[in-house]
Amino acid sequence: MKKPASDEENSFEQPSFVFIFQTILICFYGLIFTFFLSSLFVTPISVFSKIIIWIIQIIPLLAFSFGVHAKHLRSMIWLSFISLIYCMQAVLSVLEEKKGILDIAEIFFSSGLFLSLILYIANRQRSLK
DSSP: OOOOHHHHHHHTTSHHHHHHHHHHHHHHHHHHHHHHHHHHTOTTSOHHHHHHHHHHHHHHHHHTHHHHHTTOHHHHHHHHHHHHHHHHHHHHHHTSSSOOHHHHHHHHHHHHHHHHHHHHHHHHHHHHO
16 A cells, blocks of 8 residues: 655655755756856857857756756656766866866766765665655
C-alpha cells in the first residue's frame, strides 16, 4: 500500500534533502556567474560579442533551471550529464598554459553540481522505494 502524498512531500523536506538541494542551487548559479565573469574578461572583442558568448554558454543550464527549481528528477538527471560536459571543458582549459582562477572555479562549481545532483537523485530514488 502506498503512503499518502503528504508523507512523501515531508520526506523531501528532511535536512539532508534541503542541504543537498541548496548545494545544487549554489553550484548552479555559481557556474552561471563564473561563465559571466569569464566572458567579461575576453579582451579583444566588443561588449555585444561578450554577451552572445555568455548566452551561448548558459543556454544548456537555463534549459534545466525550471526543472531544478521544481525538483523534477528527470531534469536533474539530464543536468548531471550536462555538468560533466562543463567539467571536461574546464579541465581542458586548466591544462592550457594560461590558467585562471575562473577556470578553477568552473571546475569546482561543475563538479560540485554533478556530485550534489547525483546525491540528490540517489537519495530521492531510495526514499521513493
